[in-house]
Amino acid sequence: MNKILVTGGAGFIGSAFVRLQLREHPELHIVTYDKLTYSGNLDNLRDADPARHTFVRGDINDPDTLGPALEGCDAVVNFAAESHVDRSLNGAADFIATNVAGVNTVLDQARRAGVGRVLLVSTDEVYGSIEEGAFRETDAPHPRNPYAASKAAGELFGTAYGETYGLHVVTTRGSNTYGPYQYPEKVLPLFVTNALDGLPLPLYGDGMNVRDWLHVDDHCRGIDTALRHGAPGEVYNIPGGNERRNIELTRRILELTGRDETLIRPVADRVGHDRRYAIDGAKLRALGWAPRMDWDEGIALTVQWYKDNEGWWRKIKSGEFREYYRRQYGL
Numbered sequence: 419m420n421k422i423l424v425t426g427g428a429g430f431i432g433s434a435f436v437r438l439q440l441r442e443h444p445e446l447h448i449v450t451y452d453k454l455t456y457s458g459n460l461d462n463l464r465d466a467d468p469a470r471h472t473f474v475r476g477d478i479n480d481p482d483t484l485g486p487a488l489e490g491c492d493a494v495v496n497f498a499a500e501s502h503v504d505r506s507l508n509g510a511a512d513f514i515a516t517n518v519a520g521v522n523t524v525l526d527q528a529r530r531a532g533v534g535r536v537l538l539v540s541t542d543e544v545y546g547s548i549e550e551g552a553f554r555e556t557d558a559p560h561p562r563n564p565y566a567a568s569k570a571a572g573e574l575f576g577t578a579y580g581e582t583y584g585l586h587v588v589t590t591r592g593s594n595t596y597g598p599y600q601y602p603e604k605v606l607p608l609f610v611t612n613a614l615d616g617l618p619l620p621l622y623g624d625g626m627n628v629r630d631w632l633h634v635d636d637h638c639r640g641i642d643t644a645l646r647h648g649a650p651g652e653v654y655n656i657p658g659g660n661e662r663r664n665i666e667l668t669r670r671i672l673e674l675t676g677r678d679e680t681l682i683r684p685v686a687d688r689v690g691h692d693r694r695y696a697i698d699g700a701k702l703r704a705l706g707w708a709p710r711m712d713w714d715e716g717i718a719l720t721v722q723w724y725k726d727n728e729g730w731w732r733k734i735k736s737g738e739f740r741e742y743y744r745r746q747y748g749l
């Protein structure tokens with residue numbers, strides 16, 4: 419591969435993927451294609467070498483911009499999405515526009531431009547909640563919130579383009595991802611940055627919901643493995659192997675920021691809050707992938723990054739974010 423287009427590459431995971439590709443594949447040129455919604459941020463790509471990286475501002479729903487950007491690309495990796503469950507509970511129209519219709523446009527334009535591979539970045543949330551054990555790729559999706567439903571619908575378009583047009587489409591379902599440059603509406607950077615400022619940590623419900631935490635670089639390596647070695651039409655889970663209750667995560671963040679539990683502020687639970695997500699990663703491991711980041715090291719490095727990069731998150735938290743936060747938590 420010589421040239422890859424990365425949609426949503428100015429977001430959290432997409433920008434980590436761009437950095438990883440530039441670092442590990444010196445022959446590659448990357449085109450980042452991003453609408454720059456509230457969570458897209460060119461500061462996330464500040465280190466990308468301009469000789470090997472091009473940025474195109476555009477909506478994945480706009481074929482007139484996307485089509486030309488795809489010319490000459492060997493692959494497209496779609497990260498572009500409305501990505502926050504809580505926002506989808508207040509209205510899902512944007513989620514359907516980007517995560518369903520937008521994915522259809524990516525597939526259609528990739529087909530027309532003769533792009534050899536499409537990778538759709540999806541989520542473990544499409545499976546829904548599981549009490550015990552872990553979902554495998556053969557289990558039927560059972561999305562339980564509008565965000566997850568929109569991602570599952572987007573995946574089905576990928577399957578359809580594979581069947582109908584023979585397009586090489588691979589889908590990944592990653593678990594809850596953490597690391598640097600994550601927009602601070604998501605629980606981990608929200609709690610870290612609030613704790614650094616001595617502000618309350620709004621913890622949903624009883625704090626007993628379980629999430630499996632995956633470091634962003636491990637997530638991106640998993641996507642890279644599926645892109646290069648995955649079979650067309652297949653789905654690959656990318657688990658973190660670090661299941662933690664939200665209350666445990668909260669306590670760890672308090673320890674690492676030198677705060678105590680008086681900062682914990684229980685708030686009404688998210689409606690339909692899935693209790694536990696868990697996925698089995700054997701299929702991707704068989705292609706040679708394994709997570710490298712240990713949880714204790716990963717969380718410590720991540721908290722340190724937010725300590726060292728105050729300028730990055732303060733700029734975000736002083737903008738649109740404030741109105742969202744007040745509406746969401748009443749704090």
Ligand SMILES: NC(=O)c1ccc[n+]([C@@H]2O[C@H](COP(=O)([O-])OP(=O)(O)OC[C@H]3O[C@@H](n4cnc5c(N)ncnc54)[C@H](O)[C@@H]3O)[C@@H](O)[C@H]2O)c1
Pocket residue numbers: 425426427428429430431432451452453454455456457458459476477478479496497498499500501502516520539540541542569591592593594595596601
């Ligand atoms: N964050 C997680 O824990 C997680 C876990 C599994 C899967 N995923 C998936 O990974 C992908 C990236 O998630 P993230 O956490 O980096 O999200 P993010 O919100 O940080 O980034 C999304 C990016 O997509 C861009 N975008 C949104 N709509 C667009 C459109 N119509 N056209 C072009 N660009 C658009 C935004 O500007 C932003 O840069 C998403 O597809 C998400 O569903 C996320």
